[in-house]
Amino acid sequence: MKATAIANSNIAFVKYWGKKDEFSNLPMNPSISMTLDENLSTKTTVEFSDKYEEDVLILNSEKYSDSKLVRVSNFLDKMRKLSGVIYHAKVVSENSFPTGTGIASSASGFAALAAASSKALGLNLSDKELSGLARQGSGSACRSVYGGFVVWDDEFSIQFKDELFWPELRDILVIVDKDEKKISSRDAMKHTVQTSSLYKKRLQALLDIIRRVKAAIGSKDFQSLAHEIMNESDSLHACIKDTVPKVEYLNEASYRIIELVKKLNSVSTIAAYTFDAGPNAHIITLEQYVPGIKKEMLKLFGVQLIESRPGRGIRYSEEHLL
Numbered sequence: 001m002k003a004t005a006i007a008n009s010n011i012a013f014v015k016y017w018g019k020k021d022e023f024s025n026l027p028m029n030p031s032i033s034m035t036l037d038e039n040l041s042t043k044t045t046v047e048f049s050d051k052y053e054e055d056v057l058i059l060n061s062e063k064y065s066d067s068k069l070v071r072v073s074n075f076l077d078k079m080r081k082l083s084g085v086i087y088h089a090k091v092v093s094e095n096s097f098p099t100g101t102g103i104a105s106s107a108s109g110f111a112a113l114a115a116a117s118s119k120a121l122g123l124n125l126s127d128k129e130l131s132g133l134a135r136q137g138s139g140s141a142c143r144s145v146y147g148g149f150v151v152w153d154d155e156f157s158i159q160f161k162d163e164l165f166w167p168e169l170r171d172i173l174v175i176v177d178k179d180e181k182k183i184s185s186r187d188a189m190k191h192t193v194q195t196s197s198l199y200k201k202r203l204q205a206l207l208d209i210i211r212r213v214k215a216a217i218g219s220k221d222f223q224s225l226a227h228e229i230m231n232e233s234d235s236l237h238a239c240i241k242d243t244v245p246k247v248e249y250l251n252e253a254s255y256r257i258i259e260l261v262k263k264l265n266s267v268s269t270i271a272a273y274t275f276d277a278g279p280n281a282h283i284i285t286l287e288q289y290v291p292g293i294k295k296e297m298l299k300l301f302g303v304q305l306i307e308s309r310p311g312r313g314i315r316y317s318e319e320h321l322l
């Protein structure tokens with residue numbers, strides 16, 4: 001009972017922030033993302049067998065027995081319940097990007113885990129069902145089930161446009177800090193929902209924003225898309241700062257990148273910045289502007305860049321990791 005799946009990370013243009021309740025992991029607001037390519041992916045092999053006396057987790061060649069294993073084990077419990085299989089499992093997982101880059105891998109990680117474990121258990125699920133399961137592992141993971149541009153609202157995500165729709169679009173991940181984040185997004189979003197008054201205003205505006213982002217993608221209107229993406233990132237981080245106790249994910253280097261993007265956009269808009277729960281920037285741009293933007297970003301001290309195109313959804317492999 002063994003299977004291997006690969007899933008890519010995704011970058012949200014309109015971001016998920018807040019849960020209706022922690023048990024179901026249903027989101028407070030709809031979000032829309034672009035699935036990234038192989039440069040930011042996770043490959044996972046899962047084997048269920050009576051030879052394992054407990055669940056085992058090996059991530060990037062390191063064995064884990066901390067909260068990461070608990071989270072994976074809780075997820076495997078859901079899969080066991082669904083299938084009726086009671087065996088423990090060994091999970092071996094590798095990211096395509098170097099370890100210690102400070103890149104969150106829960107989206108690609110739980111999408112790959114949902115796919116590999118359901119295949120190993122012979123469950124034969126639809127993408128929609130897989131998306132619903134991945135969501136229960138980590139919210140953003142439900143969007144990584146599909147390639148291209150993906151909307152998540154409530155239980156499942158759905159594909160809005162596939163990865164071939166806008167092949168010139170690019171994401172440049174600018175890594176400025178390699179440490180794991182100090183406050184998990186899980187905790188921070190809980191505090192934001194409870195304490196931020198800006199957050200209530202954000203929720204009211206989000207349906208309109210989703211509509212405008214979909215229209216900009218649908219008509220390949222980069223200028224409009226870029227403005228929506230930057231406003232949305234600013235809005236999220238304003239809410240995060242408005243949270244009690246105050247949270248600040250951006251650092252000095254993040255603000256330097258924002259200034260640089262504004263400078264690059266002084267004649268016409270060629271790039272958009274967006275930040276998740278950390279200081280590393282994603283720069284959304286078009287293929288033709290990538291060399292110039294990379295050159296400018298590399299002038300900043302000590303940054304590392306990972307470029308990505310719109311990528312594919314989940315796929316399976318016979319090259320197992322165990």
Ligand code: 2P0
Nearest residue numbers: 012015016138139140185186276277
């Ligand atoms: C997103 N983020 O839409 C937003 C933007 C971070 C900022 O989804 O608690 O790791 O596992 O459901 O998915 C990060 O939160 O949270 C996230 P859980 P997750 O991509």
